[in-house]
Amino acid sequence: MEHLFTWNYLIAIYLFTAGLSSGSAIVGAIGDILENMDDRIKRLATYLAPFPVMLGLVALVADLHRPWYFYKVLINYHITSVMSWGAFFLLVFPIIAVIFAVMVYFNYKGILRKLFAWLELVLGLAIGIYAGLLLAAIYNNPVWSNPLIAFLFFVSAISTGICMIILGGKLWDQVEGLIRKIIPGRFLPEVRLLNLDHQAIRSLIGVDAVIIIVELMVISTLIISYMLRPTGDVALGAFITGGYYLSFWIVVVLSGLCLPLLLGIMELRDRFTHRTNVIVSWVEPVLVIIGGFMLRWVVVYGGQLVYPILTYYK
Amino acid sequence: MAKVKPARWGKIVDLNKCVGCHACSVACVAENKIKHGKHRTRIVEHEEGTFPNVYRYTEKWSCNHCQNAPCVDACPTEASHYTEWGTVEVKPELCIGCGYCVLACPYRVRMMNDRRDGGLPEKCTLCIHRLEKGEKPACETTCIAGAIITGNLDDPHSEINEWMAKGAVERRPDLLTHPNVFIIPYRR
Numbered sequence: 159m160e161h162l163f164t165w166n167y168l169i170a171i172y173l174f175t176a177g178l179s180s181g182s183a184i185v186g187a188i189g190d191i192l193e194n195m196d197d198r199i200k201r202l203a204t205y206l207a208p209f210p211v212m213l214g215l216v217a218l219v220a221d222l223h224r225p226w227y228f229y230k231v232l233i234n235y236h237i238t239s240v241m242s243w244g245a246f247f248l249l250v251f252p253i254i255a256v257i258f259a260v261m262v263y264f265n266y267k268g269i270l271r272k273l274f275a276w277l278e279l280v281l282g283l284a285i286g287i288y289a290g291l292l293l294a295a296i297y298n299n300p301v302w303s304n305p306l307i308a309f310l311f312f313v314s315a316i317s318t319g320i321c322m323i324i325l326g327g328k329l330w331d332q333v334e335g336l337i338r339k340i341i342p343g344r345f346l347p348e349v350r351l352l353n354l355d356h357q358a359i360r361s362l363i364g365v366d367a368v369i370i371i372v373e374l375m376v377i378s379t380l381i382i383s384y385m386l387r388p389t390g391d392v393a394l395g396a397f398i399t400g401g402y403y404l405s406f407w408i409v410v411v412l413s414g415l416c417l418p419l420l421l422g423i424m425e426l427r428d429r430f431t432h433r434t435n436v437i438v439s440w441v442e443p444v445l446v447i448i449g450g451f452m453l454r455w456v457v458v459y460g461g462q463l464v465y466p467i468l469t470y471y472k
Numbered sequence: 473m474a475k476v477k478p479a480r481w482g483k484i485v486d487l488n489k490c491v492g493c494h495a496c497s498v499a500c501v502a503e504n505k506i507k508h509g510k511h512r513t514r515i516v517e518h519e520e521g522t523f524p525n526v527y528r529y530t531e532k533w534s535c536n537h538c539q540n541a542p543c544v545d546a547c548p549t550e551a552s553h554y555t556e557w558g559t560v561e562v563k564p565e566l567c568i569g570c571g572y573c574v575l576a577c578p579y580r581v582r583m584m585n586d587r588r589d590g591g592l593p594e595k596c597t598l599c600i601h602r603l604e605k606g607e608k609p610a611c612e613t614t615c616i617a618g619a620i621i622t623g624n625l626d627d628p629h630s631e632i633n634e635w636m637a638k639g640a641v642e643r644r645p646d647l648l649t650h651p652n653v654f655i656i657p658y659r660r
């Protein structure tokens with residue numbers, strides 16, 4: 159049994175942080191391309207995009223059994239391996255995202271800005287989809303080898319990315335203050351306060367509510383698609399009817415999706431006074447982010463839980 | 473035996489002969505100096521039939537040396553590769569120890585070594601180092617029931633091809649992995 163889990167929580171962290179970066183990069187890039195998004199949201203999204211995935215890369219390397227050989231994956235590519243594709247995206251994405259964030263910070267308006275906005279969009283999509291494909295490509299695993307897993311991770315990536323922007327909006331101005339302490343102000347553009355006001359948070363929570371509804375639909379489709387397969391019982395046993403079902407139903411579905419959706423709808427219908435409003439704008443994103451992480455967690459562990467059953471054939 | 477050349481080498485396990493004594497697992501551990509708690513081959517117990525017609529048999533379970541191997545496809549650095557012996561092996565100088573091959577193998581025959589033990593995936597090599605010297609793999613020489621045979625599948629006169637004619641089949645042919653290791657299924 160000690161060999162049951164080849165991958166552990168570090169992979170869940172990695173998939174989760176890739177999702178955060180992906181969601182936030184997509185929002186930022188779309189905001190920059192369309193040019194009619196709230197400037198604060200666009201800026202927050204682009205500033206935050208590079209960092210989660212950097213943390214995720216640290217987790218990924220920490221999970222390797224031969225971490226000192228990590229560079230090999232960056233110089234030897236194997237076209238049939240999804241992980242090899244991912245290594246390429248993860249090498250390029252943080253670089254592009256940092257350059258783009260610097261461009262946005264300094265209000266650079268040259269020809270390259272459009273190019274980098276598009277690059278950021280494409281790479282954001284790529285790492286968002288890749289995180290799920292990494293698991294979906296393992297074709298003999300009844301839990302993972304389902305394209306809907308990739309789709310679910312992608313939808314969840316956007317949802318958690320938006321929540322990260324909401325939280326970032328509450329904290330960014332302190333970060334900005336720090337930056338100005340280190341780098342003298344005359345090298346920096348004029349101060350832009352990115353503190354999201356009530357209206358901006360409302361619009362983000364509204365978009366998030368729509369995405370949460372899509373996510374709930376994907377989860378129900380996923381369950382049905384498990385049931386339709388011959389390996390259905392095994393797949394459902396991983397985290398839907400057995401295994402990690404408590405974490406899944408309580409932390410992911412109930413408190414990670416249903417509750418934030420409810421809060422979001424109540425917020426949009428003005429059911430809160432100003433006081434509770436502030437609390438909601440903290441609670442909603444935090445719940446979604448915890449739920450998003452636990453989603454990766456149950457899928458990573460649940461998928462490995464069913465392996466020993468598979469080994470023995472008829 | 474004369475020195476042997478690389479060719480499409482393979483193995484057959486006769487489940488009618490296997491008695492489940494674990495001698496092959498132990499011999500493999502000793503021969504290949506495998507770290508504590510890991511193994512390249514193990515015994516799987518099958519219980520089949522419906523009561524009262526139930527029966528039980530054992531099976532030596534190890535890498536099938538697929539010719540269309542999911543583990544090779546999954547490896548990001550091409551560390552898992554096909555050899556000229558028709559087998560699948562890991563190049564230590566390329567492996568990053570990501571464990572993706574362990575998860576990708578549908579037969580679940582690989583397992584990761586701990587970091588302090590080098591962190592490479594542990595898997596059967598068909599004992600090529602012994603084949604090169606004209607010897608048989610450790611598991612085969614130890615098998616008390618004579619249930620294992622390794623040989624050159626390309627050579628029509630080899631003993632392994634006589635066994636093939638006795639009804640050897642692939643494990644899970646539905647996976648389209650085209651293994652070089654076969655079994656003779658258990659018959660009551």
Ligand code: SF4
Nearest residue numbers: 535536537538543577
């Ligand atoms: S049995 Fe598994 S480890 Fe062996 S070659 Fe096939 S896929 Fe690879």
Ligand code: SF4
Nearest residue numbers: 547567568570571573
């Ligand atoms: S553990 Fe090594 S052999 Fe296996 S997929 Fe990763 S790099 Fe390739």
Ligand code: SF4
Nearest residue numbers: 500596598599609611
């Ligand atoms: S052929 Fe060699 S490496 Fe493979 S199971 Fe037998 S003893 Fe172990």
